[in-house]
Amino acid sequence: MKSAAHLTSTALHGISLVILLTLAISTLAYTLAAAIGLAPWLNVPLQFGDGAPIDGGPYIQMAVVAILVALAFFVPTSARVLRLENNHRTFALKMEDVTRAYHYAHAADRAGLFTLSSEFDAVRERIAHLRDHPDLADLEADVIEVAAQMSHASRHLADVYNDDKVARAKAFLTERQEEIERQQEQILEAQRIARDLRRWGEQIHLEESVVASQLERLHEDLREILPELGLSYEDDDKSNVVRIANPAE
Numbered sequence: 001m002k003s004a005a006h007l008t009s010t011a012l013h014g015i016s017l018v019i020l021l022t023l024a025i026s027t028l029a030y031t032l033a034a035a036i037g038l039a040p041w042l043n044v045p046l047q048f049g050d051g052a053p054i055d056g057g058p059y060i061q062m063a064v065v066a067i068l069v070a071l072a073f074f075v076p077t078s079a080r081v082l083r084l085e086n087n088h089r090t091f092a093l094k095m096e097d098v099t100r101a102y103h104y105a106h107a108a109d110r111a112g113l114f115t116l117s118s119e120f121d122a123v124r125e126r127i128a129h130l131r132d133h134p135d136l137a138d139l140e141a142d143v144i145e146v147a148a149q150m151s152h153a154s155r156h157l158a159d160v161y162n163d164d165k166v167a168r169a170k171a172f173l174t175e176r177q178e179e180i181e182r183q184q185e186q187i188l189e190a191q192r193i194a195r196d197l198r199r200w201g202e203q204i205h206l207e208e209s210v211v212a213s214q215l216e217r218l219h220e221d222l223r224e225i226l227p228e229l230g231l232s233y234e235d236d237d238k239s240n241v242v243r244i245a246n247p248a249e
Contacts, residue, residue: 020068020071020072021072023068024065024068024069024071024072025072027061027064027065027068028065028068028069031061031062031065034058034061041055041057041058041061042057042058042060042061043055043057044056044057044060097139097140097143098143098146098147098150100135100136100139101130101136101139101143101144101146101147101148102147102150102151104129104130104133104135104136105126105129105130105147105148105150105151106151106154106157106158108126108129109126109151109154109155109158110158110161110162110163110166111163112162112163112164113129114126114129114155122152122155123145123148123149123152124148126147126148126151126152127144127145127148130144130147130148131144
């Protein structure tokens with residue numbers, strides 16, 4: 001739609017310039033003919049107030065001619081502007097075609113399809129590849145040639161970013177990423193085990209405290225009960241052994 005609108009605007013612009021130039025030349029020629037008596041002047045009676053009417057046709061005719069001639073001087077400038085716009089549009093379209101052809105040539109170069117080393121043979125090989133490409137059948141020969149030369153000039157980039165090298169780099173990074181994810185899973189598992197061990201140790205420590213408290217309570221009960229039964233109570237703190245002996249007779 002943009003292309004159709006541009007073509008329509010360009011056509012109307014050109015038609016307007018032709019009409020303006022034709023009117024300017026025609027009215028100028030008629031006025032010159034009227035000035036030398038070969039054609040009649042425009043007859044337009046004019047009256048200002050109560051004054052006598054005068055013939056203002058020649059003045060109006062010469063004013064119109066002057067305006068049209070003045071406008072006609074802008075025709076060359078408008079034509080140059082229009083020509084520059086068309087050239088710029090043509091250049092932009094050609095650059096889009098060159099970019100599209102270069103994309104295909106660079107992709108083929110990265111895939112390692114071009115094997116010739118000399119500059120002439122390498123460019124010719126690229127031109128042949130682009131001409132045979134089904135998506136570039138509508139391109140002109142000079143566009144394909146420029147794209148082939150650009151592809152040859154950037155062949156070192158195609159070698160650096162070769163498809164095999166890029167694939168190996170992606171595979172290496174994928175392996176590193178998987179390794180990092182495995183390490184993260186192992187770290188999370190180790191943290192879970194450490195938390196379980198910490199809770200287990202705290203539970204054992206609490207149970208030991210309860211057992212120690214129960215033993216202390218038992219010792220106190222024995223100290224109170226055994227003497228009443230006529231038995232002596234000996235508490236060995238080092239061995240946690242309670243010795244019960246007969247009372248001395």
